[in-house]
Amino acid sequence: MLLDGTKLTWIDGAEARPTRLDELKGRSFVLHVDDRTVMPRIIAVLAAAAGARPVVLDLQPSQLPASAAAAGVRAVATDVTDADSVAASFADIEHTEGRLDALVNCAGFARPARVTEGSDDEWSRLVDVHLGGTMRTCRAAHGLLATSAND
Numbered sequence: 001m002l003l004d005g006t007k008l009t010w011i012d013g014a015e016a017r018p019t020r021l022d023e024l025k026g027r028s029f030v031l032h033v034d035d036r037t038v039m040p041r042i043i044a045v046l047a048a049a050a051g052a053r054p055v056v057l058d059l060q061p062s063q064l065p066a067s068a069a070a071a072g073v074r075a076v077a078t079d080v081t082d083a084d085s086v087a088a089s090f091a092d093i094e095h096t097e098g099r100l101d102a103l104v105n106c107a108g109f110a111r112p113a114r115v116t117e118g119s120d121d122e123w124s125r126l127v128d129v130h131l132g133g134t135m136r137t138c139r140a141a142h143g144l145l146a147t148s149a150n151d
Contacts, residue, residue: 025051028148029102030093032057032080032137040106041068048072053097057089057107057137080107080133081125090140099151100144105134 024047031040031054041064044054048071056064061075069075076092079085093100108130111122 027101028053028097031104044073045071086136099148103141
């Protein structure tokens with residue numbers, strides 16, 4: 001998903017389709033974020049203002065700004081390194097939202113260090129959040145996305 005002014009571009013496989021924010025009205029989508037990523041939260045607030053129902057998956061949902069919550073952005077505590085936590089979050093989304101129209105994976109973090117200074121544990125954590133978290137959220141979202149696509 002790319003944001004350009006008031007247009008989002010949803011990338012669906014090989015197809016990219018520009019979408020105006022007002023086209024998101026009534027749609028439910030999940031943004032998998034980390035504690036430092038600002039752009040997905042901005043997208044969530046803009047989408048909520050347009051009538052969408054964005055849900056932010058975050059390890060620390062209490063850090064969601066009050067302005068985002070007031071705009072209608074909902075946060076769900078999720079540890080993307082834990083498959084059970086991810087599954088529980090998507091069960092909550094299915095129960096609360098009833099559908100899922102999009103998943104945006106944009107969580108990640110960086111611990112700048114020279115390769116000679118970083119530990120194997122730090123590297124493993126980075127890979128688990130970036131790659132493992134993306135895989136776990138995609139896997140958990142698949143059924144809901146497929147059901148919503150057939151509506």
